[in-house]
Amino acid sequence: MRHYGIIGYPLEHSFSAKYFNEKFAAEHIDAEYSLYPVAEAEIARLKEYIDTLDGMNITFPYKRAVIPYLERLDATAQAIGAVNVVHRHVGYNTDCIGFIQAIQPLLRPDDRKALVLGTGGASKAVCYGLRQLGITPTLVSRTPQDGQIGYSDLDADIMAQHTMIINCTPLGMLPDTDTCSPIPYEHISAQHLLFDCVYNPEETLFLRKGKAQGAATHNGMQMLIGQAKAAWEIWSN
Numbered sequence: 001m002r003h004y005g006i007i008g009y010p011l012e013h014s015f016s017a018k019y020f021n022e023k024f025a026a027e028h029i030d031a032e033y034s035l036y037p038v039a040e041a042e043i044a045r046l047k048e049y050i051d052t053l054d055g056m057n058i059t060f061p062y063k064r065a066v067i068p069y070l071e072r073l074d075a076t077a078q079a080i081g082a083v084n085v086v087h088r089h090v091g092y093n094t095d096c097i098g099f100i101q102a103i104q105p106l107l108r109p110d111d112r113k114a115l116v117l118g119t120g121g122a123s124k125a126v127c128y129g130l131r132q133l134g135i136t137p138t139l140v141s142r143t144p145q146d147g148q149i150g151y152s153d154l155d156a157d158i159m160a161q162h163t164m165i166i167n168c169t170p171l172g173m174l175p176d177t178d179t180c181s182p183i184p185y186e187h188i189s190a191q192h193l194l195f196d197c198v199y200n201p202e203e204t205l206f207l208r209k210g211k212a213q214g215a216a217t218h219n220g221m222q223m224l225i226g227q228a229k230a231a232w233e234i235w236s237n
Contacts (some may be wrong), residue, residue, distance in 0.1 A: 002031040004235065007066075008059035010128050011035045013174040013200040015221075016057055019228055025120045038062070047085055052138060056086040058229075060170050063121025080128045082121035087229045092234055095125035098227030099197075100132060106193060106218055107133065114164035115140055119148065123168035130166075132160035138162060142185075151182050159187035165210070168197045173203030180205040190214035199224050 001132070006016045020033035038045050040061065047069045049056060058066050061121040063082040067073065071089040076096065083091035113132055116123050116137045127137040138158075149158075165188070171179045188194070194210035199220040207217040 002029075002054040002055075002108070003034070003052070004031060004055045004056040005034040005036045005049070005053055005058055007036045007038055007046060008062060008176055009037050009039050010175075011037045011059070015200060015224060016228065019225070020232075029105075031078060035068050044149060048174075050086055050089060053113040054087075055231070057231060058084050058086060060120065060122070063095075063124075076128075076218070080124045082124040082126070082226065084121070085234055087234050092231075093125055093128075094230035094234070095223070096129045098127040098223040098225070098231045099126050101226040102218070102220070102222035103195060104133065105130070106195070106216070107135075108163070108193070111135060111163050111189075111193065113138065113162045114166055115154075115158075115162040115183075117165065117167045117183070118169035119145075120168065126197070127164055135164065140181075154187075156184075156187045159184060160189075160191075163191050164193050164195065165167055167194075167198065167204070167206050170198065172196065172201075172206050173198045174200050178205060185209045185213060188213040188215050190216075192216070193218070197223060198218055 017033050017035055024031045040194045046066055050069055063084055066083050069092045071229055073091040077083050077093040080093045084095045085092040113136050116126055117140050119139055119141045130137045141148045144150045173183055188210050192215040194215050194217045196204050196206050196219040198204050202219055211217050
């Protein structure tokens with residue numbers, strides 16, 4: 001039997017085990033997929049799992065922290081600077097594949113700029129995907145560095161210029177469903193598309209607030225499925 005799993009913390013929100021174990025049962029694959037919650041104080045355990053599992057997904061907060069434990073990265077993961085799939089001590093990034101597949105059908109002719117909330121591993125994959133689609137990302141951070149802006153910088157003009165807003169933070173994810181990024185929701189309109197990389201719950205507070213302003217909204221479930229399919233291609237080949 002082959003053993004796969006997801007590494008991150010927390011993991012009670014994760015859909016991955018259900019997705020893969022149902023796939024294994026339906027396709028008669030002799031494998032199992034488990035959750036491996038690793039608190040930040042136990043980060044050295046990443047190497048143990050890399051050495052023993054046949055394949056791994058990496059989620060918050062280890063998409064960058066896992067890199068020193070790997071032998072190498074593939075070209076896409078190297079360009080992005082974050083990893084969400086590991087196979088045989090090599091790091092890959094399929095988040096960008098899942099994101100492009102999920103967002104591309106939603107794009108409108110005027111979508112040229114996007115606000116990307118958060119600067120972690122997910123945001124790196126999203127920015128990479130946006131650039132592949134010809135959309136300019138602007139990173140928004142609580143502690144902005146060079147080339148980024150802060151939440152307090154967001155005004156009516158900036159919000160109007162960026163018709164896409166993508167949440168790449170864990171805010172709103174189970175169990176903290178009453179949280180959301182502190183953007184000026186009053187400046188959101190029907191011209192906006194809000195995309196949340198969070199998929200559990202199905203509709204986050206971020207999406208609800210955007211919908212109340214007339215925006216189109218979409219959660220991260222299709223992104224998850226797309227990246228999971230791409231991960232299986234890596235593991236099974």
